[in-house]
Amino acid sequence: MYKRKVRGWSQHTDFMFLDNLCAFVSLLTAFFLVEREGVLTSPFFWRIALETMLVNLVVMIVMDTYHSVLHHTPWDEMVRLLSQTGNVVLILLVFQLLSQNVGRDLPRIALYALPMYLLLCYFARQTYKGFLKKKHHILNRHSLLIALEASQIPTVVPRILRSNYGTYRFIGFAIMGADPSEEEAQQALRELWEQYPEVETIPIVATSATLEQYLTNNWVDEVYLDVSPKADLPVDLINSLMRMGITIHTALTNLDDIESRHKNVEWICGHLTITTSLGYITGRDVLLKRLMDIAGGLVGSLITLILTPFVGLAIFVSDPGPIFFTQTRIGENGKKFQMYKFRSMYMDAEARKQQIARETGQEGELMFKLEHDPRIIGQKQLPNGKWKKGVGGWIRDLSIDEFPQFFNVLKGDMSLVGTRPPTVDEWKRYEPFHRARMSTRPGITGLWQVSGRSKIRDFDTVVRLDREYIENWSLKRDIHILFMTVWVVLTRKGAM
Secondary structure: OOOOOOOOHHHHHHHHHHHHHHHHHHHHHHHHHHHOOOOOOOHHHHHHHHHHHHHHHHHHHHHOOOOOHHHOOHHHHHHHHHHHHHHHHHHHHHHHHHHOOOOOOHHHHHHHHHHHHHHHHHHHHHHHHHHHHHHHHHOOOEEEEEEEOHHHHHHHHHHHHHOOOOOEEEEEEEEOOOOOOHHHHHHHHHOOOOOOHHHHHOOEEEEOOOHHHHHHHOOOOEEEEEEOOOOOOOHHHHHHHHHOOOEEEEEEHHHHHOOOOEEEEEEEOOEEEEEEEOOOOOHHHHHHHHHHHHHHHHHHHHHHHHHHHHHHHHHHHHOOOOOEEEEEEEOHHHOEEEEEEEOOEOOOHHHHHHHHHHHOOOOOOOOOOOOOOOOEOOOEEOOOOOEEOOHHHHHHHOOHHHOOHHHHHHHOOOEEEOOOOOEHHHHHOOOHHHHHHHOOOOEEEOHHHHOOHHHOOOHHHHHHHHHHHHHOOOHHHHHHHHHHHHHHHHHOOOOO
């Protein structure tokens, strides 16, 4: 029976246990060095230990610290460990400050525990990885037979060897096709010997006509069957091998031409399908991203309520009227929603937009940006030609106008990080490939904003950055963008 490989963070529970064990030992040792006695009966020790291990566990899962852990170089391992530890220390520091319960000896304890944890955890990981690799070698791994056509050898075999990482022991090749040529296959394999010496040790053991007989007389754990794009799926052969109890991995190489880098096998409406998409997010990540949105939305909404009397008064005095601006925007997959902002423009801003667009040659543009927009409250040109910045300009420069969008985040219309939602008239003018940027929930900030804000005028560049964000999405990247957003706003980089 085939045991499916565990995916995601849950396949690394052994490393997580080892990591937290190192954290516990380091803290215990540090407490003994500082307090010398009564450590195991100290409620303070157990509180710090439990907080540390819990935060460490959450950070490991969010950062995906152990992704491809067996293939990390020693340097990669150290960088990942330092990054993980830095985040844990930062979170714990915030916890202690908020609880106002920082023990007087905690700085000394941290001074002992941190270097001890880094050294202990690093060597524990390296030692355990060495044990696992040796264990795989001793158990001789699963045997795998590679079945493919001779013409596929130059492209398929190198990819298999590069991606094996010691998981399988290759016992031979089976040359498939209606008229398989062993001589052609041998020549193709010889050309790979210099770059991949292990190829020389893998013999050709069968053809499509003799494969069943070979598998009957020789035990093989699994078969990797690579189907040529021009060939039909050998259903009869697959069924025959399955009846023998052999696990078959069928590679559909004709899907390689599909641009999407995310391809997943799923059951949809009772049919087995290959699902392709621009971006991919797991159920766990959906939950974590939403929890982060709710936490950030609550904090942002509270700040908005505090800012409202002051910002509202400044807006009303400068231009009497509503202090909030509501506009219909396009959200995920074309869904419409009402987006909230502090009003930074005069009441007739929308009515004047078309006229100003014609005067500045931006009529029909997908990005309407002016360095000095006369519709902004308080902005006007002085007799000497210079522009005076008013309340609206400062609100926009400091991104204060965006704060009411935290209510959109709580409602679920938006996320903290995503792509900026277009207006309805912009959406109607989108080319088909432009719409890819709205295949995710829109955000208050995003990769485009931290890459240049208003300095980026080319809409195709915006689409490229948004697509890059969607294709390479990760929770770690969202957190990085949030920190970058704070820096960009505070330094007013790209502000207009």
